[in-house]
Amino acid sequence: RKEVEQDPGPFNVPEGATVAFNCTYSNSASQSFFWYRQDCRKEPKLLMSVYSSGNEDGRFTAQLNRASQYISLLIRDSKLSDSATYLCVVRGGADGLTFGKGTHLIIQP
């Protein structure tokens, strides 16, 4: 089983819609979780950390479900500029981080 799994997509979503995607992880001892955004041919940029109680930053909401070992990202009122690849990142071991391969999101006008 892969350590961090994401649906690669692409998710094609009309502008203004709400979209959500999940990321599952295999290491039950994982300690911290992050969502990154990566634009084509650019570096990943931190979107938000994911806290146990769930957290929100503007139109973005992140949730953690430890029992089922997944995290989720929900984007409300999607904008054209939200088109990107979203990377799930899980920290569990001494060296830290495992990256998912990303979910590709395309917001259509």
Add this chain to the structure above:
Amino acid sequence: DGGITQSPKYLFRKEGQNVTLSCEQNLNHDAMYWYRQDPGQGLRLIYYSQIVNDFQKGDIAEGYSVSREKKESFPLTVTSAQKNPTAFYLCASSISPGRNSPLHFGNGTRLTVT
């Protein structure tokens, strides 16, 4: 402005040549990392350093070498032993190697070896 600087942005080399990628940060971060990204693949860890003068191999260290002589700098050398060196290389840093520290990335170096 604080940040992580990678240079050059694009690098071309002939097969059989060693090449060194630069990574400098002025964020006063303790931990630094090198990742490689190939099309359709997730980021894979090459080397990381939690403190000056110390570094550890990641998942794909073969054919690479690093040094950490200064806190600010973590150069990566891609040696001729690396079989598939063409890739997008990303340097990152975090405040500490601790569990709640996210990574901050440089803007990457695209290496093409022919």
